[in-house]
Amino acid sequence: MGSKFALLLALALVALPLLSSPVAAADGDVDSGDTAWLMISTGLVFIMTPAVAFFYGGMLRKSNFLSMLGQSILIIGVVTIIWVVFGYSLTFGADNGGLIGGAEYLMLNGVDISPSSIAPTVPHILFMMYQGMFAIITVALIIGGVAERMKLGSLILFLSIWTAAVYIPVAHWVWGGGWIYDLGALDFAGGTVVHITAGVSVLAATLVLGKRISQVKGGQEVPHNIPMVVLGGALLWIGWFGFNGGSALASNGLAANALVVTHISAAMAAAVWGLISWLDTGRVSVLGLISGGVAGLVAITPxxxxxxxxxxxxIGLGAAVVCYGGILLRKRLGFDDALDVWGVHGLGGTFGAIATGLFATTTVNAAGKDGLLYGGGGDLLVAQLISVAVVWAFAFGATFVILKVLSKVMPLRMTKNEERIGADIxxxxxxxxxLR
Incomplete structure (x- = not known):
């Protein structure tokens, strides 16, 4: 009963009366090529949410696979409503003290088909939706870390609050003209905003929730369907071309560079992960190969x-080493990050953000800065380190507090018997x- 009430409460928080906003009739200086590319990229980023459900779901017990798919679909609905009602405005509205955006875009008021100052060659409403897909996939990542144990209603309420209290402020700090943006830190497509926030939040969540009953006595983590994991990982790889390439917000050379380096990093990380796996175990794990590819995608994102x-x-080489080591460390420390969201996304995003301070070059993007290895001195690296440290602390602390408070008013976990049966049923x- 409590779980059902929590689910209804979560939906009630976001399902406010939807008001219509006028749509401008003029296209202004909208560029058709840029618009077409961002529309395609929006679709590619959307695909990443069901892709991550397949990727994660294949690593779970078969009795929890459907729940991963269902929770991801439900999150698409809930986060979209949050984004439309107030999320976009608080992220990209006028800055207030470097901390949060303004209220001018509530209910998408004034967000129409004319361009905005942020993305001057594409319709404002398209930029809004593209950014909304980032919010959705970030929240979906967290599901993987708390899989097989949270009640559905408690999970959705937690993720609704988390979107408002963690994702939106950090996205504003970095992309919406907030204090990290003013600091000069660089994050092209979400190393801090997406991957560090999700990965570190999972670390906090696992400490509050505790281990799954299947892991209390050191049970083996055996994926039930590795081909499904590979399918999900391959779709993620494809979607990442829109995730990173689309972040140029134009169909130009910068987008092309982002797409190319995205693939190079992923390919390098997959190959190095396979080598490390062989040196460590004497075998080349297929699960490891696709996990390495994802680690490379995560690290190149910022x-x-x-x-x-x-x-x-x-960056791809370093991502494989850091994330492989992170997974070994997680096993040694014993906390139950079910699908290594912290090890791959938290640590991969951290490494990528710091590496940006080393490898960034204005020959690629004149609007960026030169990193330490390209004659820029240490200023960018320091800014990257500060942004990483603050986002780590904020995401961990906020998530820990949110879940601790919720645990006082409702049960967060399924019962032991429910965990044994599985979330699907x-x-x-x-x-x-x-199967017959």
Whole structure:
């Protein structure tokens, strides 16, 4: 009963009466090529949410696969409503003291088909939706870290609050003209905004929730469907071309560079991960290969619009080493990050953000800065380190407090018997596999 009430409360918080806003009739200086590319990129980033559900779902027990898909679809709905009602405005509205955006775009008031100052060659409403896809995929990542144990209603309420209290402020700090933007830190497509916030928040969540019952006595983490993991990872790889390439907000050379270095970093990380796996275990894990690719994609995200192919090679190499080591560290420390969101996204995003301070070059993006290795001195690296440290502390602390408060007013976890049965039947009354 409590779970159902929590779910209804979460939906009530975001399902405010939707008011219509006028749509401008003039296109202004909208560029058709830029608009077409951003429309495609919006679709590519959207695909990443069901892709991550397949990627994560294949690593779970088969009795929880459907719940991963269902929770991801539900998050698409909930976060979209939050984004439309107030999320976009508080992220990209006029800055208030470097901390949060203004209220001028509430209910998308004034967000129409004419361009905005942020993206001057594409319709404002398209830029809004593109950024909304980033909010959705960030929240979806967190689901993987708390899989197989949270009640559905508690999960949705937590993620609704988290979107408003963590994602939106950090996105404003970095992209909306907030204090990290003014500091001079660079984050092209979400190393801090997406990957550090999600990964570090999962670390906090696992400490509050505790281990799954299957892991309390050191149970083996055995994926139930590795081909599904590879399918999800491959779709993520494709979607990342829109994630990073689309962040140029134009169909130009910068977008092309971002797309190319994205692939180079992922390819390098997959290959190096395979090598490390062979040296460590004597075998080349298929799960490891695709996980390495994702680690490379994560690490290049903040740097994609600022580094050249050489930098991408080193970032991919470093991502494999850092994230592989992070997963080993997680196992040694014993906290139950079900699908290594902290190890891959938290640490991968951290490494990528710091590496941007080393490998960024204005020969790629004149609007950026030269990193330490390209004659820029240490200013950019210091700014990157400050932004990483603050976002780590904020995301961890806020998530810990949110879940601790919620735990006082409602049960967060399924019962032991429900965990044994699996979330597919308990939460959805359905099974992913009806085999005869």
């Amino acid at each position: 740097a994609a619009g600022f580094v050249n192919p050489t930098g991408a090679l080193f 308990i939460q959805h009354g359905e099974s992913a596999y009806y």
